[in-house]
């Protein structure tokens with residue numbers, strides 16, 4: 005592989021809805037650049053990026069895949085991402101690795117839900133964005149309308165940088181030239197002027213030059229302003245391509261190489277140094293002379309090959325002999341073998357320059373989102389997190405054959421390592437293991453993998469709902485724990501105040517004890533007692549949240565006061581306060597996004613309100629589909645997938661993510677409370 009410098013690297017993620025042609029486009033780009041001599045196909049399971057057996061079987065991308073190609077003197081890293089709403093976590097996770105988020109749109113289908121989400125997140129993270137309209141061979145007559153629609157939805161910053169011609173059979177550049185062949189709509193001159201005007205708006209000097217200079221401004225003259233316009237979201241270039249016929253592919257390579265930012269340009273992803281509230285932003289620079297720092301944005305585990313951690317170097321360089329720390333770990337690991345990835349191929353390299361995307365294998369302690377670095381100066385640096393959707397769709401699982409318990413727990417840990425949107429909960433109180441993901445399809449893929457790769461077979465059933473308890477008004481609580489049984493006694497007394505906090509605030513403990521009425525060493529015991537009651541629940545057996553407990557008074561005894569006494573007093577005083585503070589049971593409510601054919605709207609709405617849901621918005625999508633957004637209690641959408649299927653003849657899909665907790669309706673409230681049989685606690 006040719007050697008290249010940081011300035012010659014382009015890091016580009018291809019994102020967008022399933023089926024827009026990202027994987028096929030990657031194939032076309034690799035083919036054009038001479039990396040592969042024949043274009044493979046997603047359907048036949050021969051593409052570079054969809055190499056996983058599950059991807060081949062489903063004929064769709066399920067994981068992000070990294071490839072690279074050399075073009076002119078540049079080196080382009082491409083990350084192909086999955087487009088199913090259920091796998092959006094895996095697509096969002098790669099964004100910190102790239103400067104350019106290239107959003108691919110299907111010319112036939114127009115803007116779809118995942119596309120919108122990716123545009124929004126990339127915008128919020130101040131990334132450079134590029135829109136690629138693919139499959140132009142299939143909808144040549146529709147392209148002007150698609151462009152119009154894109155500008156309506158994403159703004160007039162979206163301007164064509166090339167245009168389709170010959171009825172979608174070719175593509176004509178409008179940036180590097182100011183006149184050219186006839187195009188299917190608009191004209192090279194018009195598009196050229198529009199884009200130049202948009203760019204120079206940001207630069208007064210250029211503007212003056214533009215007005216004074218007799219000739220036109222040359223594209224080379226505006227390179228810096230162009231870079232700034234991308235970085236500031238003032239310009240989102242739109243280009244046309246067909247992965248199938250190859251038209252627009254060479255033009256796209258030119259755009260990547262000549263116009264998209266290198267790792268020293270664009271807005272770098274934000275890193276923070278320090279823990280919690282005290283964390284401060286840090287500036288990293290792709291400078292080879294600085295300490296090395298890399299961020300792991302993807303992790304995969306192959307039962308045979310082991311763990312593969314894919315990372316982006318953000319600062320310094322990394323080579324085979326580098327000793328790297330993982331986060332604040334004390335012991336470094338030696339890189340040993342350093343790889344570039346080409347889909348499933350690993351190509352060994354000696355050195356990774358700043359900005360490059362590489363991988364290391366078989367380092368057990370590496371986890372997703374880990375920061376790898378070569379100096380303790382960088383111990384507490386971490387990435388400002390990408391907002392990944394919280395996995396809410398749950399299934400309770402039980403192993404089919406006894407004795408598989410250890411095997412399943414190892415396998416689930418590996419699956420969690422690989423996928424930031426997959427979680428496993430063990431609920432000791434209910435003796436239940438629940439797996440959670442972004443939707444039915446997500447969990448089905450995980451269960452298939454559990455079976456095929458790890459040979460564990462499980463039964464599934466709907467999980468019990470993760471209710472919570474909270475209180476609605478402030479109250480005081482008191483308990484005096486006194487026990488005299490033969491020898492030494494136990495004594496502890498606690499007064500505390502309980503206040504509700506806003507949703508999502510969690511739990512706060514405040515110590516306002518003065519004058520040593522509860523000696524310092526027993527405060528942790530009081531806190532422990534309260535924490536026990538919070539975990540166990542008070543009225544219905546579910547954990548409490550969103551409250552503040554202030555311990556402000558108490559009594560002790562010089563001989564009989566001991567830890568157990570204050571644990572008990574703290575717990576009972578807390579329970580006392582909760583009972584007086586209008587306790588309620590809350591249920592999780594999720595945001596739901598449903599995409600169905602237009603004529604299904606009525607059925608879906610009626611069905612959702614029958615499930616105590618409400619609609620917040622609807623948006624017509626092209627292709628006769630409609631997207632419905634709303635909120636619904638999580639407990640009401642068990643089996644929703646199969647209902648949706650039957651209501652829409654199989655063409656509906658949905659995804660959910662956590663929104664908030666809300667008090668359950670009164671009748672159910674009463675039932676949950678009367679069903680609860682607390683274990684008897686001795687006084």
Ligand SMILES: Nc1nc2c(ncn2[C@@H]2O[C@H](COP(=O)(O)OP(=O)(O)O)[C@@H](O)[C@H]2O)c(=O)[nH]1
Pocket residue numbers: 020021022023024025026027028029046047063064065087138139140141142245246247248249
């Ligand atoms: N006619 C045509 N078909 C395409 C084009 N790009 C992709 N496809 C087809 O669209 C389907 C989905 O493509 P794929 O690359 O898997 O989409 P992805 O989900 O975005 O990765 C496949 O059947 C491709 O062959 C294109 O430019 N023209």
Ligand SMILES: [Mg+2]
Pocket residue numbers: 026027028054064065084085086087
């Ligand atoms: Mg794909």
